[in-house]
Amino acid sequence: MSNILFVALSFGLLALATGDHPLSWYRDFQEVQYGGVPATRNDERAYRLPMTVVPLDYDIYLDLFFAERTDRPFSYDGSVDIVIQAKAENVNQIVLHANVDTIRDVKLKNLAGAEVGLKPHETEPLYHFLKVNVENPLTPNVNYTLHIEYSSTMNEGPMKRGIWRGWYLDENKVERIYATTHFQPYNARQAFPCWDEPFFKAVFKVHISRPSGYTGVFSNTVNTGNVTLPNNRVRTDFAATPEMSSYLVTFLVSETFQVIAEDTSFKPPIRIIGRSNTDGLADHVLELAVKMTEFFDNYFGIPYATLHPNLLNDHVSSPDWASAGTENWGMVSYRELYMIINKNETIMSIEHYAATLVSHELAHKWFGNLITCYWWSNTWINEGYASYFGYIATHAMFPEYELPDHFNNRYLQTSLAFDSSRTTVPLNHEVNTPLQVTGHFGTISYSKAASFVRMTANIMSLETFQKSCRLFLLENPYKPTDQFDLLKAMNDAILDDNSLAIYPGFNFSEYYRIWVNEPGYPILTVNIDYDTGYMDLKQERFFLNPNEQTTEQVYPIPITYTTSRNADFSNLRPSQMMTTDSTRIEKSPGEEWVIFNIQQQGHYRVNYNKRNWELISDALLNNPNSIHYLNRAQIVDDVFALMRSERITIEFALHILKFLAKETNNHVWEPAISGFNWLRARIRHIPEKQAEFDAYILAQMEHAITTLGFEPKDGETPTVTMARQSILHFACLLGHEKCIQESWDRFSNWRINNTPVNSRVRRNVYVTGMREGDREDFDFLLSKFRDSNYANDQLEMLRGLGATKDPELLTRFLQLTLTKEVRSHDKLNTFNYALLGNQENYKTVMQFVKDNINAIRTEYVEDSPARPVHSALSNLAGYMDEPALVEYEAWLNEQPNLPQLATVKSSIDSARSNMAWGTANVDKIIAATKSSATTTVTSLFMLVAMTVLLQIV
Numbered sequence: 001m002s003n004i005l006f007v008a009l010s011f012g013l014l015a016l017a018t019g020d021h022p023l024s025w026y027r028d029f030q031e032v033q034y035g036g037v038p039a040t041r042n043d044e045r046a047y048r049l050p051m052t053v054v055p056l057d058y059d060i061y062l063d064l065f066f067a068e069r070t071d072r073p074f075s076y077d078g079s080v081d082i083v084i085q086a087k088a089e090n091v092n093q094i095v096l097h098a099n100v101d102t103i104r105d106v107k108l109k110n111l112a113g114a115e116v117g118l119k120p121h122e123t124e125p126l127y128h129f130l131k132v133n134v135e136n137p138l139t140p141n142v143n144y145t146l147h148i149e150y151s152s153t154m155n156e157g158p159m160k161r162g163i164w165r166g167w168y169l170d171e172n173k174v175e176r177i178y179a180t181t182h183f184q185p186y187n188a189r190q191a192f193p194c195w196d197e198p199f200f201k202a203v204f205k206v207h208i209s210r211p212s213g214y215t216g217v218f219s220n221t222v223n224t225g226n227v228t229l230p231n232n233r234v235r236t237d238f239a240a241t242p243e244m245s246s247y248l249v250t251f252l253v254s255e256t257f258q259v260i261a262e263d264t265s266f267k268p269p270i271r272i273i274g275r276s277n278t279d280g281l282a283d284h285v286l287e288l289a290v291k292m293t294e295f296f297d298n299y300f301g302i303p304y305a306t307l308h309p310n311l312l313n314d315h316v317s318s319p320d321w322a323s324a325g326t327e328n329w330g331m332v333s334y335r336e337l338y339m340i341i342n343k344n345e346t347i348m349s350i351e352h353y354a355a356t357l358v359s360h361e362l363a364h365k366w367f368g369n370l371i372t373c374y375w376w377s378n379t380w381i382n383e384g385y386a387s388y389f390g391y392i393a394t395h396a397m398f399p400e401y402e403l404p405d406h407f408n409n410r411y412l413q414t415s416l417a418f419d420s421s422r423t424t425v426p427l428n429h430e431v432n433t434p435l436q437v438t439g440h441f442g443t444i445s446y447s448k449a450a451s452f453v454r455m456t457a458n459i460m461s462l463e464t465f466q467k468s469c470r471l472f473l474l475e476n477p478y479k480p481t482d483q484f485d486l487l488k489a490m491n492d493a494i495l496d497d498n499s500l501a502i503y504p505g506f507n508f509s510e511y512y513r514i515w516v517n518e519p520g521y522p523i524l525t526v527n528i529d530y531d532t533g534y535m536d537l538k539q540e541r542f543f544l545n546p547n548e549q550t551t552e553q554v555y556p557i558p559i560t561y562t563t564s565r566n567a568d569f570s571n572l573r574p575s576q577m578m579t580t581d582s583t584r585i586e587k588s589p590g591e592e593w594v595i596f597n598i599q600q601q602g603h604y605r606v607n608y609n610k611r612n613w614e615l616i617s618d619a620l621l622n623n624p625n626s627i628h629y630l631n632r633a634q635i636v637d638d639v640f641a642l643m644r645s646e647r648i649t650i651e652f653a654l655h656i657l658k659f660l661a662k663e664t665n666n667h668v669w670e671p672a673i674s675g676f677n678w679l680r681a682r683i684r685h686i687p688e689k690q691a692e693f694d695a696y697i698l699a700q701m702e703h704a705i706t707t708l709g710f711e712p713k714d715g716e717t718p719t720v721t722m723a724r725q726s727i728l729h730f731a732c733l734l735g736h737e738k739c740i741q742e743s744w745d746r747f748s749n750w751r752i753n754n755t756p757v758n759s760r761v762r763r764n765v766y767v768t769g770m771r772e773g774d775r776e777d778f779d780f781l782l783s784k785f786r787d788s789n790y791a792n793d794q795l796e797m798l799r800g801l802g803a804t805k806d807p808e809l810l811t812r813f814l815q816l817t818l819t820k821e822v823r824s825h826d827k828l829n830t831f832n833y834a835l836l837g838n839q840e841n842y843k844t845v846m847q848f849v850k851d852n853i854n855a856i857r858t859e860y861v862e863d864s865p866a867r868p869v870h871s872a873l874s875n876l877a878g879y880m881d882e883p884a885l886v887e888y889e890a891w892l893n894e895q896p897n898l899p900q901l902a903t904v905k906s907s908i909d910s911a912r913s914n915m916a917w918g919t920a921n922v923d924k925i926i927a928a929t930k931s932s933a934t935t936t937v938t939s940l941f942m943l944v945a946m947t948v949l950l951q952i953v
C-alpha cells in the first residue's frame with residue numbers, strides 16, 4: 001500500500017495516506033495503539049488460518065447489482081470454485097475466510113468431479129472463519145474443488161474497504177455510481193470466501209456480471225470476452241492472474257470510466273484510467289508511470305512485461321479511495337487527488353507527493369507482489385522498500401524534485417519522532433487481530449523501515465544493495481518471504497562483492513537482527529577533547545520522555561562525521577561501525593566543530609559536549625553554508641528532541657537555533673516549524689505569552705519570508721516552492737501582517753476581478769481569505785469548491801473554508817462533513833481544518849460535536865480501520881483550554897456508551913499534561929527568546945558589516 005501520504009502537511013498535522021497509505025494523525029500524538037488489552041498471544045493466534053489446506057486456483061463469479069435491483073440495491077451474488085489440496089494427513093475440516101452476508105451453498109468435489117460427503121459447515125464471525133467439515137479425511141496433495149455460493153452487500157464509500165461503491169458527477173453533472181474494491185490487508189474475504197492471508201498465493205480468474213450500461217470494466221488482467229446474459233446484463237471474463245496473494249485482486253465497474261492517458265509503446269500498454277471528465281488531465285502521472293516502469297525494469301533486471309503475460313499496467317484514478325494508493329497487481333488504484341496533476345491547479349506538495357506515490361506503487365509490483373511478506377508482521381519489507389524506492393529511485397528519473405533531500409523530513413525525522421517511546425515496536429513485530437494488522441501499517445513499517453533500508457544501502461554500498469534486491473527477487477518469485485530470506489540475499493550480495501571488508505569484524509547479520517527485531521534507536525553522545533583530538537562516543541537507547549529509564553540495548557551505529565577544517569559532507573559511506581556502547585576515535589587536535597551523522601542518513605540522534613555545540617552554533621550564525629543544509633536540518637530536529645528530553649535547556653536550544661533568522665532552506669524549516677508548533681501548542685492556554693512567542697518566531701522567519709516572496713519565481717526549484725508554501729501558511733497563521741495583506745489582496749483580486757490565484761500559493765491565499773473575509777467571501781469559495789473539477793483544488797478550498805472565524809459559517813462548514821459533498825476519505829481532514837484554521841474555532845467545533853455526535857459517528861464511518869471518529873474527538877481536546885476541557889469531559893460523562901470514550905479521555909489527560917508542561921516552562925521559553933533575540937540582532941549587524949568588508953575586498 002502506499003499509505004496515503006501527505007494529504008496535508010500542516011502545522012503538525014500529517015494526514016498520511018501512504019500507498020495503502022492510510023492514516024492521519026498529529027505528529028506529536030501517539031498513533032492510536034491498536035488491540036487494547038485483550039487476549040493472550042495464543043488467543044490472538046486464533047485469528048490465523050491453519051496451514052493444513054492450501055488454495056491453488058480460484059474461479060470467482062460476481063454478479064453486481066446497482067440501484068436497478070430494487071429488492072437489494074447495491075448488492076452482489078457470488079460463486080467461487082477453489083481448487084485446494086490438503087497438506088497433512090487426517091484433515092477433516094477446511095478452514096478459510098468468509099465475511100459475507102449469507103453463505104447459500106457449499107459443495108466439495110474430488111478430482112473425478114464426484115461430490116464428496118460434507119457435514120454441516122460452521123462459521124465463526126469473530127475470526128471471519130468458514131469451516132467446512134468433510135465426512136472422511138481428505139487425501140493429501142490431491143486436487144479437490146470447493147464450490148461456495150453466497151450473497152452480500154457493497155459497502156457505502158471506501159472507508160470499510162471490501163467491495164464498495166463511490167460516486168462522481170459526469171460532464172453533464174449527472175451523478176454516477178461506480179463499484180470497486182480495496183482488499184489490502186484483509187478485505188478480500190468480503191468479496192469472496194478465500195484464504196485471505198498473504199502467505200496463501202494462488203491463481204485468480206475473475207468473472208464480473210453487471211448491467212450492460214456499465215461498460216467501464218477493469219481488473220488485474222486482460223479481459224478475454226463478454227457474454228450477454230438475460231435481463232440486460234453482460235458478463236466480462238478476465239484472464240488468469242499470476243500466483244499472488246488474495247489482497248491483490250481487484251476490479252472496477254462503472255458507466256463512464258475510460259482510459260484518460262496511455263502509452264501504447266509498452267507491452268502491456270501503460271494506461272491511466274479515470275472518470276471521463278478527467279480525460280486528458282493525466283499526462284503528468286502517465287509520464288511518472290512510464291519512466292518509473294523503465295527504471296525498475298532496469299534496476300531489478302526483471303522487466304515488468306516478463307512478470308506475467310496476462311498482467312496489465314493500469315493506474316486507476318478513483319474519486320474515492322481510503323488510502324493514497326493501493327498496489328493491486330496490474331491495476332493500481334489511487335485517490336484521484338494524486339492522479340490529476342496540473343501545474344495550474346495543483347499545489348506543489350501534492351505534485352511532489354504524486355511523484356513518490358506512483359513510484360512507490362510501481363516498486364510494489366516487485367517488492368510486494370512478486371515477492372510478498374508471508375504475514376503482516378513482516379509488512380515492513382513491502383512498505384519499507386516501496387517507500388525507499390519512492391524517493392531514492394524516483395530521483396534517477398525526476399531529479400528536479402530533489403527527493404533524497406525530502407526523504408529526511410518525510411521518513412527519517414518522522415520515524416525518529418515516533419520511535420522514541422517505551423511502547424514503540426520493532427520493524428518485525430507480531431500482529432494477529434485485524435486491528436493489530438491495521439495498526440502495523442504505520443510509521444514503523446513505512447518510515448522506520450525506509451530509513452533502515454537507506455542506512456543499510458549506504459553501509460553495503462549502493463551497487464551491492466542493488467545486487468541484493470535482484471537476488472532476493474530471483475530467489476523468491478511468486479512466493480511469500482520473511483526477514484531471513486531478505487537477510488540471505490543481502491549476505492550473499494555482500495559476500496559476492498566483499499563489500500564490508502572496510503569494517504573488520506563487523507557482523508552484518510547481527511546488525512540486521514538488532515535493527516529489525518529490537519525496538520527503538522540510539523542517541524550518540526560525542527565528547528571531544530580538542531587538545532588531544534580524542535572523540536569519546538557513547539550510545540544509549542533514546543527516549544523522548546526524560547523520566548524514562550534507558551535500557552541495555554546496544555545498536556550497531558554507522559559512523560559518519562566531518563570537521564570544520566576538513567569539511568566534507570558528501571561521503572555517506574560510514575567510516576566505521578560502532579557496535580559497542582562506547583568507543584573512542586581520534587581526529588587531529590585543535591578546536592573546531594565536529595558534526596556526526598552526515599546528511600542525517602543514520603537512524604539515530606546526536607548530542608555533543610557544550611563547547612562543540614557552541615562552535616556549531618557560531619558556524620551556523622556566521623557561515624551557515626559551511627554546514628550542509630541536511631545537517632542544519634538534522635541539528636534543528638535533534639535540538640528540539642534534546643530539549644524535550646531535557647538533555648539540553650530550552651535556553652540553550654533556542655540559542656543554537658538563532659541561525660534560523662538567516663535560514664531560507666525548506667528542509668531546515670520543516671523541522672523548525674514542527675518544533676515551534678510543539679512549543680506553541682503547549683502555551684496556547686496563556687494567550688499573551690503565546691503572542692510573545694509568536695512574535696519571536698515571526699522575527700526568526702522574516703528573512704525567509706522576504707527572500708521567498710509571495711509568488712513563485714521563474715525557474716525556481718520545486719523545493720523552493722514548497723518552502724514558500726509551508727512558510728507562508730505558517731506565517732499567515734501567526735499573524736504576519738505582510739503575509740496577510742498579500743494573501744488577502746490575491747483573494748479579493750480573484751473574487752472581484754476574476755484574476756486567478758497561482759496554484760502554488762493557494763493554501764495561504766484561501767486560508768487568509770476566509771480568516772479575514774465575511775459571508776460573501778465564504779459563499780464565493782464554497783461555490784468555487786462545488787464547481788471545481790480538480791480534487792486537489794477542492795481539498796485546498798476545504799482547508800480554506802475551515803479557517804473562517806464566524807461560528808455560524810464554521811458550523812455550516814462542519815455540517816458539510818455530514819453530507820457526501822465532503823468525501824468520506826476527506827471528512828476527518830475537513831474536521832481538522834476547522835481546528836487548524838483559528839485558535840478559537842474549537843468552541844464551535846465542540847458545539848458541533850455535541851449537537852451531531854450520532855451523525856458524526858455514522859457519516860465519518862467510526863468502525864472503519866482508520867478509526868476517524870476516535871481521531872476527530874481526540875484531536876479536538878488538543879486545542880482546548882481548561883474550562884473547555886471541563887465542559888467536554890462533563891459532556892463525555894453523559895455518553896457512557898460512546899466507543900471512543902477511553903481514547904478521548906486519554907487525549908484529555910494529554911492535553912492537560914501538555915498545558916502543565918507549558919505553564920511550568922513558559923517563563924523559560926519567553927526568557928530564552930529574549931536572550932536569543934538580542935544576540936541575533938548583534939550578529940546580524942556583524943554579518944552586514946562583514947558583507948560590506950567582503951565587497952570592498
Ligand SMILES: *[C@@H]1O[C@H](CO)[C@@H](O)[C@H](O)[C@H]1NC(C)=O
Nearest residue numbers: 056057083084111142143144
Ligand atoms: C490441480 O490443480 C492445479 C491448479 O489448478 C492444476 O495446475 C493441476 O493440473 C491440477 N492437478 C490435476 C492432477 O488435475
Ligand SMILES: *[C@@H]1O[C@H](CO)[C@@H](O)[C@H](O)[C@H]1NC(C)=O
Nearest residue numbers: 215216217223224225226236
Ligand atoms: C468487453 O466489454 C467491454 C466493455 O464494453 C469492452 O471494453 C471490452 O473490450 C470487451 N472485451 C472484449 C474481449 O471484446
Ligand SMILES: *[C@@H]1O[C@H](CO)[C@@H](O)[C@H](O)[C@H]1NC(C)=O
Nearest residue numbers: 281284341342343344345756
Ligand atoms: C496553464 O495556464 C496557462 C495560461 O492560462 C496555459 O497556457 C497552460 O496551457 C496551462 N497549463 C496546463 C498544464 O494546463
Ligand SMILES: *[C@@H]1O[C@H](CO)[C@@H](O)[C@H](O)[C@H]1NC(C)=O
Nearest residue numbers: 506507508509510511513514
Ligand atoms: C553474527 O550474528 C548472527 C546473528 O546474531 C549470529 O548468529 C552469528 O553467530 C554471528 N556470527 C559471528 C561470526 O559472530
Ligand SMILES: [Zn+2]
Nearest residue numbers: 001002019020
Ligand atoms: Zn505501499
